[in-house]
Amino acid sequence: MFILSEGPLARIDRRCEIEEVKLIGIHGRRRLPGVRHEGWRTWRNTDLVGGMDTRFSLDRKVVVVTGGVRGVGAGICRTFLQAGSTVVACARRDSDAPVEAAGRVAEFLPCDIRDPDQVQRLVDSVVERHGRLDVLVNNAGGAPFALAADASPKFHAKIIELNLLGPLLVSQHANAVMQSQDSGGSIVNISSVSGSRPSPGSAAYGAAKAGLDSLTGSLAVEWAPKVRVNAVVVGMVHTELAHLHYGDDEGIAAVGATVPLGRMATPEDVGNCVAFLASPLAAYVSGSTLTVDGGGERPAFLAAATVNEATVDEAVVNEAAGEKG
DSSP: OEEEOSSOOOOBOTTOOBOOOOEEETTOOEEOTTOOBTTBOOOOGGGEETTEEGGGOOTTOEEEEETTTSHHHHHHHHHHHHTTOEEEEEESSOOSSOOEETTEEOEEEEOOTTOHHHHHHHHHHHHHHHSOOOEEEEOOOOOOOOOTTTSOHHHHHHHHIIIIIHHHHHHHHHHHHHHTSTTOEEEEEEEEGGGTSOOTTOHHHHHHHHHHHHHHHHHHHHSTTTEEEEEEEEOOBOOTTHHHHHOSHHHHHHHHTTSTTSSOBOHHHHHHHHHHHHSGGGTTOOSOEEEESTTOOOOHHHHHOGGGSSOOOHHHHHHHTTOOO
């Protein structure tokens, strides 16, 4: 194992030129600048193009985003478009307006991810048009509010099919292409905090997302080393449909205030994390879940506890801390 020497080793001026890079072994032997050593890679001018770290570049990558025409999916598409990728958004229905960013427009292909024939046509069409498939983002999913005791078996089955079996089906077809490419590929599943905490009113959805998290780890092992598989676990997001879940603007603001960071995520917040996992910067990341929830949710007991509502007697505090006065 090698460690970087102490102090500021790499100073990059405004022209992004390297002034000094040193790599030192565990026995103090100097290593040549620019040489790759056991997990540490020195910075070189060749890593920087126009001030941009090329290791984060997604330029000319072919990216498919399921459910990519609105909401979180559209935000993910815009992030990849800004990064220079060729983006194909699929959904059962196209949006009223094209998804675009940085002067680029996402292509649209219709597809119901639950239908094996449609999924096969989707992947075949992408490869026929662009010659490859570098990144798959399994974003399509969701569920309407329905109490578990009232929903029909057919309803539960459709929710599981959309949120778990559909991503598996698309991933299978994408993996077949990626395994044949020298550069392999990356799959990012869009999961939810509902998969790891109670999800009243959407129990089947939460169970499906828990399954998607498990699926992520299993596929990462089966399809390595050519294909990396990761998941982004998403909390509350402010999309154009937020009012259906949280009410008017006042309700949306009030719900956002319960998040430690003081707001809900934007679709681009999610997109930035997906782009990172798909980029060369995450080349050694697979089978992982990245939580994007603004710090989580404030525990309900903190609001319910009366001890926090008034000044506590100093003697009580001292006793609780074991300080006998």
